[in-house]
Amino acid sequence: MGQAFRDETFRDDFSFRNSPAAIARFPFPFDRDDYMYAVNIEPHVPGRPGSVFEHAFDVDEHYVAEMRERAMVLAEDPLRCQSLPHMTLAGWDLLELIMEAKARDYPDWFSLDRAGDRWHWTNRPLDIEQTFTFLDDSTLPCGPLEYITRQTQGDFTLQDQREDNLWMEAGTVTTQADWSLDFDLGMNFFEWHAPVPLAHERGIFDRALKFLMNVQHGAPARRFNWTMTVDPLLDTSPETYPKWGPSRATLTPETIGRRMHLRVELQTFFRLPRSNALAFPIRCYLIAFDDLVTVPKWGRRLHRVIRDLPEELAAYKGFLRNRPLMVDWLARYDDGAPTSPGWWPD
Amino acid sequence: MSAGTRLAVRVAEVVPVNDLVKRFRFVRRDGGPMPAFSGGAHTVVEMDDHGLRRMNPYSLMGDPADLSGYEISVRRDDAGRGGSLYLHRHVRPGQEMVISHPVNLFPLDRRAKKHLMIAGGIGITPFIAQIAQAAAQDMRFELHYAARSRALAAYGGTLAARHPGRVHLYLDDEGQAIDLGALLAGQPLGTHLYVCGPKAMIAWVRGAAAAAGWPAAAVHHEEFLAPPPGEPFAVRLAASGIDLTVGPTRSLLEAIEAAGVAAPYLCRGGACGQCETAVLDCDGRILHHDHWLSDDQKASGIRIMPCVSRFEGRLLVLDR
Numbered sequence: 001m002g003q004a005f006r007d008e009t010f011r012d013d014f015s016f017r018n019s020p021a022a023i024a025r026f027p028f029p030f031d032r033d034d035y036m037y038a039v040n041i042e043p044h045v046p047g048r049p050g051s052v053f054e055h056a057f058d059v060d061e062h063y064v065a066e067m068r069e070r071a072m073v074l075a076e077d078p079l080r081c082q083s084l085p086h087m088t089l090a091g092w093d094l095l096e097l098i099m100e101a102k103a104r105d106y107p108d109w110f111s112l113d114r115a116g117d118r119w120h121w122t123n124r125p126l127d128i129e130q131t132f133t134f135l136d137d138s139t140l141p142c143g144p145l146e147y148i149t150r151q152t153q154g155d156f157t158l159q160d161q162r163e164d165n166l167w168m169e170a171g172t173v174t175t176q177a178d179w180s181l182d183f184d185l186g187m188n189f190f191e192w193h194a195p196v197p198l199a200h201e202r203g204i205f206d207r208a209l210k211f212l213m214n215v216q217h218g219a220p221a222r223r224f225n226w227t228m229t230v231d232p233l234l235d236t237s238p239e240t241y242p243k244w245g246p247s248r249a250t251l252t253p254e255t256i257g258r259r260m261h262l263r264v265e266l267q268t269f270f271r272l273p274r275s276n277a278l279a280f281p282i283r284c285y286l287i288a289f290d291d292l293v294t295v296p297k298w299g300r301r302l303h304r305v306i307r308d309l310p311e312e313l314a315a316y317k318g319f320l321r322n323r324p325l326m327v328d329w330l331a332r333y334d335d336g337a338p339t340s341p342g343w344w345p346d
Numbered sequence: 347m348s349a350g351t352r353l354a355v356r357v358a359e360v361v362p363v364n365d366l367v368k369r370f371r372f373v374r375r376d377g378g379p380m381p382a383f384s385g386g387a388h389t390v391v392e393m394d395d396h397g398l399r400r401m402n403p404y405s406l407m408g409d410p411a412d413l414s415g416y417e418i419s420v421r422r423d424d425a426g427r428g429g430s431l432y433l434h435r436h437v438r439p440g441q442e443m444v445i446s447h448p449v450n451l452f453p454l455d456r457r458a459k460k461h462l463m464i465a466g467g468i469g470i471t472p473f474i475a476q477i478a479q480a481a482a483q484d485m486r487f488e489l490h491y492a493a494r495s496r497a498l499a500a501y502g503g504t505l506a507a508r509h510p511g512r513v514h515l516y517l518d519d520e521g522q523a524i525d526l527g528a529l530l531a532g533q534p535l536g537t538h539l540y541v542c543g544p545k546a547m548i549a550w551v552r553g554a555a556a557a558a559g560w561p562a563a564a565v566h567h568e569e570f571l572a573p574p575p576g577e578p579f580a581v582r583l584a585a586s587g588i589d590l591t592v593g594p595t596r597s598l599l600e601a602i603e604a605a606g607v608a609a610p611y612l613c614r615g616g617a618c619g620q621c622e623t624a625v626l627d628c629d630g631r632i633l634h635h636d637h638w639l640s641d642d643q644k645a646s647g648i649r650i651m652p653c654v655s656r657f658e659g660r661l662l663v664l665d666r
Contacts, residue, residue: 086455086456086457087456089456089483093382096382160456161453162453162455162563163563210619214612214618214619214620216351216447216449216612217351217381217383217447217448217449218351218381218447219351219447273381273382273383273384273448274382274383274384274410274479275384275456276384276386276387276450276453
């Protein structure tokens with residue numbers, strides 16, 4: 001298969017690691033030495049070979065382990081995957097989009113054979129074979145959204161578009177940065193973004209909504225978001241806060257390099273053709289500080305971004321308490337040299 | 347609109363439907379399936395009318411389950427700017443054309459307990475695709491379709507035969523008219539209302555629904571405006587450093603494109619908001635014709651929708 005899938009965990013013993021190749025392709029989100037919200041949306045077109053932008057849906061060395069983690073979260077809390085009744089068609093749209101993309105981009109791992117509405121799907125890394133009838137819910141073991149998102153890295157929400165707004169009315173969310181699908185389900189774009197500081201006043205959301213409502217079929221878009229996570233936890237949810245929240249108070253100068261992770265979300269936006277809904281895949285990439293600073297440009301830049309970030313944002317992203325520790329540790333990797341523009345390693 | 351969202355197609359079929367309407371079928375030149383779409387979607391058809399570039403939106407009227415081709419129906423408008431006349435007079439089977447990926451500004455609300463559709467004349471086209479989708483998914487719907495005569499009620503007979511009891515025809519020349527008051531009063535809670543047709547009909551239906559207390563979110567309409575002709579006017583594109591004149595039958599958007607400036611657009615009919623442009627200086631009066639800007643925005647004079655709006659006065663400077 002060309003690429004080994006790592007056998008690792010995102011809980012308990014936290015055996016998740018990035019290989020040197022995964023570090024080299026990590027989507028470092030800062031293209032300059034300071035950070036402020038912007039409508040940083042660009043076309044989601046195929047990018048550099050080997051990068052996380054090479055394909056519409058990136059499949060990497062963590063695929064099998066992430067899907068195992070998702071299955072555990074769903075077993076513990078089935079409400080992490082929900083779809084209101086009018087969103088079933090959008091689920092089928094998403095299933096078709098992902099199956100077509102993966103079969104095209106990773107033919108060694110996935111294949112899709114279609115005879116009219118009779119489809120046969122093969123997922124070799126997860127050892128899945130499924131024959132089903134497209135648009136017939138009774139021919140899959142679960143709903144189409146749940147079926148395909150159990151086989152695809154990243155969280156997914158599906159937005160209905162009406163009344164000049166977007167409404168989050170379906171999704172699978174198990175790798176989130178402290179927000180809850182169960183809480184947000186049924187909210188519109190402004191409601192689910194209400195907790196975000198500073199951006200409302202800057203008119204960011206008005207412009208972003210306008211852009212997203214005009215995303216066209218065949219012309220997907222993408223943007224980055226980021227935060228910090230102690231230990232490589234994919235599931236940092238409000239529902240499980242008591243399990244992971246206290247870990248933020250246990251960092252020391254000796255453990256921060258190993259335990260603190262930059263958490264990057266690659267958010268993409270796809271217009272779905274049959275339902276006219278908008279899909280938001282939110283893919284999470286984690287990297288330990290120890291690994292991140294092996295790229296000198298990233299170490300320098302992350303130090304400057306974290307040091308100069310407005311306090312409201314550090315609080316919203318949940319690392320205000322640890323910021324002094326982070327800045328002290330990162331300062332060792334910032335010699336004050338200038339950094340080159342853009343996010344790629346030098 | 348971006349280059350990646352256009353489809354290279356061939357005209358597979360041109361069928362006269364009645365004295366005023368022709369149907370055009372497009373298939374991909376590479377032989378592949380068309381992108382899937384949802385009922386109510388339109389495509390923008392690009393035309394090279396003897397050197398003049400025309401781009402008009404038309405509703406997709408085929409069954410969304412059939413991806414072998416797209417179909418549109420075009421009513422000939424003898425007094426219009428010429429797009430429909432070009433399609434009627436010059437477009438032949440085999441001709442190569444370019445159309446856009448589908449865009450839907452008139453989708454069904456899938457939460458509805460029932461879909462009540464009101465069509466006038468050529469406004470029937472988006473409903474044909476919506477009904478195909480609704481029927482395939484066992485959604486409850488009812489169509490009320492008004493036309494001048496039986497001969498001009500395009501597709502009325504086919505729809506009535508295919509969906510007995512759910513399609514109601516009203517023919518002006520037989521003295522029939524939709525009893526809108528009774529129709530709106532007799533709907534179950536959770537019904538959504540859709541109207542597409544002439545401007546006066548849309549205003550009539552929306553007005554009656556509002557007066558009867560229908561929630562605004564349950565009333566949907568689609569109206570593509572043709573860019574209205576007017577007096578020629580001059581405009582300066584500040585970002586591009588270009589001065590140009592908009593002719594009497596050209597739209598401002600078309601004039602900007604003809605000057606070689608890439609401007610965003612989707613519907614080209616004043617509805618979607620994509621081409622909204624900032625006005626940097628204005629000594630005169632903007633003739634707003636769009637459905638997009640609010641009344642306050644129109645009055646402020648700092649925004650314009652170049653797809654349909656015009657200007658009269660001494661100076662207009664745009665951030666483009």
